Amino acid sequence: MAGNLRPQVGVLALQGAFREHRQALERLGAEVREVRLPADLAGLSGVVMPGGESTTMRRLLAATGLHGALLEFVQGGGGLWGTCAGAILLARDITGDSDVPGLPPALGLLDMAVQRNAYGRQVDSFTASLNVRGLEAPFEAFFIRAPVITEVGAGVEVLAEHAGQPVAVRGGRLMATTFHPELSGDDSFHRLFLNMLP
Numbered sequence: 053m054a055g056n057l058r059p060q061v062g063v064l065a066l067q068g069a070f071r072e073h074r075q076a077l078e079r080l081g082a083e084v085r086e087v088r089l090p091a092d093l094a095g096l097s098g099v100v101m102p103g104g105e106s107t108t109m110r111r112l113l114a115a116t117g118l119h120g121a122l123l124e125f126v127q128g129g130g131g132l133w134g135t136c137a138g139a140i141l142l143a144r145d146i147t148g149d150s151d152v153p154g155l156p157p158a159l160g161l162l163d164m165a166v167q168r169n170a171y172g173r174q175v176d177s178f179t180a181s182l183n184v185r186g187l188e189a190p191f192e193a194f195f196i197r198a199p200v201i202t203e204v205g206a207g208v209e210v211l212a213e214h215a216g217q218p219v220a221v222r223g224g225r226l227m228a229t230t231f232h233p234e235l236s237g238d239d240s241f242h243r244l245f246l247n248m249l250p
């Protein structure tokens with residue numbers, strides 16, 4: 053965050069849990085814009101992609117032109133944080149959705165592989181206390197039909213693990229968390245993201 057300027061950040065608002073992200077970022081003093089079209093990205097330093105349904109988001113990213121616009125945004129130095137479905141959108145490789153014909157591509161920006169809905173139906177939602185690199189206190193994380201990160205590339209830093217698998221990772225100005233940090237009433241991850249931005 054530069055000087056006293058309020059960081060200008062966006063929350064992808066096509067679908068899913070974007071309101072709670074907006075509130076968390078505003079509590080931290082950011083100026084927040086809901087992003088629905090490519091023009092909404094102008095002047096932002098970072099964007100949060102919320103949880104929801106990644107196949108629906110992929111269709112909407114393609115239909116709105118935001119797919120290409122977000123790739124350009126990151127190429128231009130913007131930060132991008134994907135939570136749950138948003139993390140799936142960031143992954144280079146996605147399994148668990150190969151049976152959907154004609155599905156537009158995800159963003160594929162972060163060198164990791166994810167498997168959708170990989171915790172299975174019996175445990176499709178749970179909470180876990182995470183030790184997170186860079187955070188002082190444990191973070192109470194809500195997992196809701198979460199993906200599992202099955203592989204990370206050499207340039208990707210693991211910030212937290214649960215049951216031996218990464219659940220929060222970071223590479224450059226990209227961050228992915230497989231849980232819903234906006235539901236914890238703890239803004240530490242949002243602060244971490246703001247601190248990553250130019």
Ligand SMILES: NC(=O)CC[C@H](N)C(=O)O
Nearest residue numbers: 103104105106136137197
């Ligand atoms: N809470 C979530 O974002 C769930 C993600 C959803 N299961 C998907 O695959 O898109």
